[in-house]
Amino acid sequence: MKIRNEIREFVASQFLPDAPAATITDTMPLITSGIIDSIGMLGLVDFIESSYTIEFMPREIDVHKLDTVERIETLIRAKLSGRAEDQEQAALQ
Amino acid sequence: MPAPEGHLLHEWLRQSAAAHPHALAIVEEERTTSFAELLQQAEALAGLFCQLGIQPCDCIALALPKTSEAIVAVFAALLAGVLYVPIHPGWPQERVDAILEECGALLMIRGEGEALRILDLRTRQSLAWTAATEAVEPAMLPRIEPEDSAFILFTSGSTGRPKGVELSHRAVSAFVRWTAEEFKIGPGDRIACPSPLGFDLSTFDIFNMALCGATVVLVPDHIAWMPRFLVQFVREARISCWYSVPSILAGMVRDGRMAAHSYPHLRLILFAGEVFPAPALAALQAVVPNALCANLYGPTETNVVTWCRVPEGFDGQQPLPIGRPCPYAAVRIDESNGELLAGGDSLMRGYWNRPEETAGRMVTLDGIPYYRTGDRVVLAPEGDYLYLGRLDRQIKRRGFRIELGEIEAALLSHADILEAAVVAVANPRQSVCIAAFVRLSAPDTMTMTDIKTHCGRRLPTYMLPDRILFVDAIAKGGRGKTDYLALGKMLEGL
Numbered sequence: 244m245k246i247r248n249e250i251r252e253f254v255a256s257q258f259l260p261d262a263p264a265a266t267i268t269d270t271m272p273l274i275t276s277g278i279i280d281s282i283g284m285l286g287l288v289d290f291i292e293s294s295y296t297i298e299f300m301p302r303e304i305d306v307h308k309l310d311t312v313e314r315i316e317t318l319i320r321a322k323l324s325g326r327a328e329d330q331e332q333a334a335l336q
Numbered sequence: 337m338p339a340p341e342g343h344l345l346h347e348w349l350r351q352s353a354a355a356h357p358h359a360l361a362i363v364e365e366e367r368t369t370s371f372a373e374l375l376q377q378a379e380a381l382a383g384l385f386c387q388l389g390i391q392p393c394d395c396i397a398l399a400l401p402k403t404s405e406a407i408v409a410v411f412a413a414l415l416a417g418v419l420y421v422p423i424h425p426g427w428p429q430e431r432v433d434a435i436l437e438e439c440g441a442l443l444m445i446r447g448e449g450e451a452l453r454i455l456d457l458r459t460r461q462s463l464a465w466t467a468a469t470e471a472v473e474p475a476m477l478p479r480i481e482p483e484d485s486a487f488i489l490f491t492s493g494s495t496g497r498p499k500g501v502e503l504s505h506r507a508v509s510a511f512v513r514w515t516a517e518e519f520k521i522g523p524g525d526r527i528a529c530p531s532p533l534g535f536d537l538s539t540f541d542i543f544n545m546a547l548c549g550a551t552v553v554l555v556p557d558h559i560a561w562m563p564r565f566l567v568q569f570v571r572e573a574r575i576s577c578w579y580s581v582p583s584i585l586a587g588m589v590r591d592g593r594m595a596a597h598s599y600p601h602l603r604l605i606l607f608a609g610e611v612f613p614a615p616a617l618a619a620l621q622a623v624v625p626n627a628l629c630a631n632l633y634g635p636t637e638t639n640v641v642t643w644c645r646v647p648e649g650f651d652g653q654q655p656l657p658i659g660r661p662c663p664y665a666a667v668r669i670d671e672s673n674g675e676l677l678a679g680g681d682s683l684m685r686g687y688w689n690r691p692e693e694t695a696g697r698m699v700t701l702d703g704i705p706y707y708r709t710g711d712r713v714v715l716a717p718e719g720d721y722l723y724l725g726r727l728d729r730q731i732k733r734r735g736f737r738i739e740l741g742e743i744e745a746a747l748l749s750h751a752d753i754l755e756a757a758v759v760a761v762a763n764p765r766q767s768v769c770i771a772a773f774v775r776l777s778a779p780d781t782m783t784m785t786d787i788k789t790h791c792g793r794r795l796p797t798y799m800l801p802d803r804i805l806f807v808d809a810i811a812k813g814g815r816g817k818t819d820y821l822a823l824g825k826m827l828e829g830l
Contacts, residue, residue, distance in 0.1 A: 259784060259785065260803075261784060262783070262784060262785065266783075266785075271785075275792075276785070276788060276789050276792050277788045277789065277791060277792035277795075277797055277800040278785065278788055280797050280798065280800060280802070281561055281734070281797065281798070282734070282767060284561065285561075285562070285563070285587070285591060288562070289591075301556075301558050301559050301562070301565045301568075302558050304562075305557075305558055
């Protein structure tokens with residue numbers, strides 16, 4: 244829940260300044276509904292990359308994968324677990 | 337090798353395909369299309385249009401991202417004398433329906449890759465289109481003249497309905513031939529233009545490919561939205577010529593770590609569509625000191641009519657002029673209000689099916705027809721035109737042209753919204769913030785999200801308001817007209 248709440252707080256503060264974070268549900272479309280525009284998407288990616296110390300490559304992220312709080316969490320977890328695997332690999336070598 | 341002759345855009349492709357059939361016309365990630373393949377596929381599709389009973393001057397809609405297939409479809413339409421109407425796949429259905437109705441398109445091509453379909457809008461039947469479609473005898477195809485229309489580009493309309501700018505082969509040719517000569521574009525060039533097909537900037541790459549035998553390198557969607565990915569793309573795809581709106585270039589310098597690398601292949605950077613913030617432009621030039629950078633100016637109705645080369649060592653202290661007229665353009669100022677009037681060979685034929693609106697925007701002086709641009713300019717003593725601002729409520733956001741009245745019309749189409757007024761203000765990220773003031777039929781009948789969702793069904797995302805402010809009354813000036821100045825001032829205070 245921690246990641247989801249952090250994303251919710253960020254989206255509410257940046258894109259829905261007059262709405263409480265709790266009104267953003269896990270499955271509410273954020274980009275395809277127009278709440279976040281293309282410049283906003285860059286801000287969202289910046290926030291995710293700096294908060295979780297990850298860096299996305301082309302094809303890893305798109306509108307679909309960033310469209311809901313639920314999918315953003317999945318994206319972050321996949322990237323974090325990938326990084327953990329990379330670190331294990333590096334440790335073994 | 338001399339450049340192809342004439343002003344017919346598809347004839348350029350025929351001549352280039354004969355001169356260098358195996359050279360690369362299109363690169364789309366790992367896929368490549370040679371000039372010979374492009375011509376063969378386009379002729380086959382043009383034949384299919386003829387078999388489906390599509391006549392010269394009919395319209396077909398291309399609801400396609402800018403892919404190899406989309407470029408095939410563009411040339412197929414031109415070969416068949418059919419006007420193509422680009423429709424951005426991301427536009428909401430209501431806007432697409434309005435455009436299809438406005439232009440009376442008979443076919444719509446949509447889908448991607450293997451799933452490409454041609455939808456016959458007369459019968460609602462859909463058929464598959466593959467590159468393997470059989471070729472057609474060129475003799476079946478009609479004779480086209482340079483004054484014939486080539487395509488229609490839809491732009492924002494202040495009354496709430498998008499309007500179509502109809503452009504002839506000659507109008508497009510004037511601009512493309514000039515760029516080819518001025519910037520010495522040739523077979524070795526790799527041109528990237530991340531603008532969608534419906535954007536007039538997109539005439540540069542597609543038609544310079546056909547005219548000069550250059551290669552179009554398509555910018556995939558999964559790259560185009562992220563400055564960091566775009567910078568990597570320019571480097572790895574060895575792009576030599578680039579044309580985009582300034583927002584994209586400014587983003588590449590600011591957020592894309594562009595300064596961390598060098599770009600030995602990049603020799604030409606053109607930009608148009610909005611003002612390039614001077615400090616950001618100076619930063620770009622510092623990153624690519626050997627590239628020629630130039631500001632091109634012109635509305636969709638005339639394409640580019642003036643241009644200005646960025647001087648070496650541009651320090652960003654002064655705004656860059658929109659420059660001097662292109663050789664094919666006729667440009668003058670209406671002294672009564674400072675409006676730039678633009679005409680010449682690249683002028684549109686008119687707004688599709690809207691003779692009154694066309695007449696309202698055109699003026700003939702000394703026998704020359706001009707389009708009233710709505711842009712206020714001044715002629716500097718050195719002979720350059722300087723852009724001062726707009727005379728109306730049209731704005732540019734990331735190069736997209738937006739009539740604020742169209743956003744108001746979308747808001748007012750909801751029964752619970754009694755009044756709406758939209759203003760635009762600058763925001764710190766060197767873009768524009770669109771704010772909508774809304775008076776509801778009763779308090780709390782709609783949330784901010786409801787309103788954004790409602791607008792999202794009608795407007796492209798670049799037109800959606802960033803801020804929505806619920807008010808009990810909208811400021812009015814004399815004669816009961818909305819006081820937009822007062823609303824703008826209210827925003828500054830928030």
